[in-house]
Amino acid sequence: MTALVYALGVVAVSTAIGVLLLAQRVRRVEGMLLDLERVRRREVKRRARKRAKAEAAEREAVRH
Amino acid sequence: MSALILALLVAAAVVAWALARGWRTIAPWPHMRPVAWLVTAGAVADVARMALERYALNGEPKPYVGLVRIAYHAEQALVLGWPAALVAVSMVAFMRRRAWPAAVPWTLAVVAVAWAYPWLRQERLGYAYAAWSWLCCGTVAGMAWRSYHRVDWGPHHVAALLLVAGETIAAFAYLDQQALQRWDGPRAAHGVALGLVVAYLGRQVWRYRR
Numbered sequence: 001m002t003a004l005v006y007a008l009g010v011v012a013v014s015t016a017i018g019v020l021l022l023a024q025r026v027r028r029v030e031g032m033l034l035d036l037e038r039v040r041r042r043e044v045k046r047r048a049r050k051r052a053k054a055e056a057a058e059r060e061a062v063r064h
Numbered sequence: 065m066s067a068l069i070l071a072l073l074v075a076a077a078v079v080a081w082a083l084a085r086g087w088r089t090i091a092p093w094p095h096m097r098p099v100a101w102l103v104t105a106g107a108v109a110d111v112a113r114m115a116l117e118r119y120a121l122n123g124e125p126k127p128y129v130g131l132v133r134i135a136y137h138a139e140q141a142l143v144l145g146w147p148a149a150l151v152a153v154s155m156v157a158f159m160r161r162r163a164w165p166a167a168v169p170w171t172l173a174v175v176a177v178a179w180a181y182p183w184l185r186q187e188r189l190g191y192a193y194a195a196w197s198w199l200c201c202g203t204v205a206g207m208a209w210r211s212y213h214r215v216d217w218g219p220h221h222v223a224a225l226l227l228v229a230g231e232t233i234a235a236f237a238y239l240d241q242q243a244l245q246r247w248d249g250p251r252a253a254h255g256v257a258l259g260l261v262v263a264y265l266g267r268q269v270w271r272y273r274r
Contacts, residue, residue, distance in 0.1 A: 002248060002249045002252075003248045003249055003251070003252035004252070005249070006233055006234065006236070006237070006249040006250065006252040006253040006256075007252045007253065007255070007256045009233035009236075009253065010229050010230050010233045010252075010253045010256040010257050010260075011256060013229035013232060013233065014226055014229050014256075014257070014260055017222065017225045017226065017229065020212065020217075021217055021222060024212065024216060024217055028216060
């Protein structure tokens with residue numbers, strides 16, 4: 001009986017460690033997804049800037 | 065039961081060294097070395113402790129005197145050494161520092177229990193052992209908590225924490241002299257912790273096998 005209580009105690013603490021590890025992994029994946037989203041937004045902005053520049057150059061060419 | 069703990073320590077040492085040296089895995093993991101040294105030293109210390117109990121202390125009149133007392137203090141040093149070794153490994157794993165500063169409080173603790181003998185024995189010694197174990201486990205928990213938001217925990221962190229979990233629960237037996245004499249509770253706690261370490265590290269060996 002005593003041995004079972006001790007064994008269950010270790011299982012409980014180990015489960016808590018597992019939960020902390022899992023939470024850390026989830027946070028890491030979340031961070032990676034946020035990074036990807038940041039890169040995507042930066043790319044969209046960059047393309048928009050490039051397009052605007054190209055359009056401005058085209059307008060300038062038509063005027064001349 | 066002691067033989068089972070020893071077998072689990074040896075199994076944990078084998079898988080930890082397999083990962084550290086890259087015996088069956090894609091690449092060696094040098095950061096597993098402290099854990100490998102810890103379980104190897106734990107196995108050697110367990111054998112030494114059993115030998116001291118059987119050949120030097122068994123049936124000797126108490127309180128111990130002379131050479132028997134020296135053997136008893138050596139056995140105490142081994143008992144106090146496991147929590148200190150957990151702190152040493154955690155200092156390397158979580159804080160990326162050297163392990164040797166953990167030897168200073170361990171030496172002080174060994175000197176203190178030797179100096180306080182024979183006043184410090186039976187129940188009082190149990191309380192002292194429990195306080196020491198929880199102090200060491202608390203120190204590891206503090207280091208783990210500090211590193212939690214800075215470092216992504218790997219197998220060496222998890223293995224150290226599982227062993228600390230076993231020690232934290234096993235230390236409750238020091239508060240109850242009857243449980244301490246039967247010794248089945250602490251063995252169950254250490255056995256489950258070591259079993260989990262062997263299973264977890266074994267899974268890593270399988271996952272990153274060549």
